[in-house]
Amino acid sequence: MNSAMINQTEEALVQRCIDQLRHPDSSKRTQAIAQLGLLGPRAAAAVSALGETLTDPVPAVRRLAGLALAEIGVHLRATLPAMLRAIQSSDRDVRIRAMMVLSEIGPEARNAVQAVASTLRESDLELRRYAAATLAAIAVNAPAAIPPLIETLATEDIRLRALAVAALVRMGHRAVPRLIDTLTHKNPRLREMAVRILGKIGPQGAVLPALGRMLNDPDEDIRAAAREALAQTSRPLRASSA
Numbered sequence: 001m002n003s004a005m006i007n008q009t010e011e012a013l014v015q016r017c018i019d020q021l022r023h024p025d026s027s028k029r030t031q032a033i034a035q036l037g038l039l040g041p042r043a044a045a046a047v048s049a050l051g052e053t054l055t056d057p058v059p060a061v062r063r064l065a066g067l068a069l070a071e072i073g074v075h076l077r078a079t080l081p082a083m084l085r086a087i088q089s090s091d092r093d094v095r096i097r098a099m100m101v102l103s104e105i106g107p108e109a110r111n112a113v114q115a116v117a118s119t120l121r122e123s124d125l126e127l128r129r130y131a132a133a134t135l136a137a138i139a140v141n142a143p144a145a146i147p148p149l150i151e152t153l154a155t156e157d158i159r160l161r162a163l164a165v166a167a168l169v170r171m172g173h174r175a176v177p178r179l180i181d182t183l184t185h186k187n188p189r190l191r192e193m194a195v196r197i198l199g200k201i202g203p204q205g206a207v208l209p210a211l212g213r214m215l216n217d218p219d220e221d222i223r224a225a226a227r228e229a230l231a232q233t234s235r236p237l238r239a240s241s242a
Helices: 003-020 026-053 059-072 076-087 092-119 125-138 143-152 158-182 188-201 207-216 220-232
Strands: none
Touching: 003 026, 026 059, 026 076, 059 076, 059 092, 076 092, 092 125, 092 143, 125 143, 125 158, 143 158, 158 188, 158 207, 188 207, 188 220, 207 220
């Protein structure tokens, strides 16, 4: 069988699966989704239809649709409307799968930033971790994500804190003004984390003077973090006499 015939056969199979996604029997829908997932990138034409399946009334179907989308991995922008709906789902697994897909889409999924950022303020730790990781991928040019990410730095969970740090560092200069504002926060952990992130972002704008002021912070851990951050910038400053 030549390549043209193979392509036609696969196109026909993809179309049958797309049609089957609307079948009233959930087991038929599941079979169609599984087949599309096996086809991977060759099932790109089904992305939009699969995106709609993330709102399927059967949880198992929704979860499998998220996996299939991850397997396809191309043209995911077409699923954005469905992903935005899925983020609001009452099914946590659907929300996690949606965030995974949004992460794959990257900065082009910036319309989802507000919905994902709001997840950082929920009580479910795993959801919050996924939200922080997703924001690192999609919120590079989205200032709206910065305040909730900074708030997350106060968490006791080391992994979540690390994910929030990674997201803020990736935002670079866009996060600097809010991080500098955080240097005066009453919570010493927030001040220390802001210092460390500014050190990772590097010497730009008001970063160096702000880090220099932190050499006089009443908390020794924060003064030590400031010294380390300034060393990272290769331009250490002395504490002021004020």
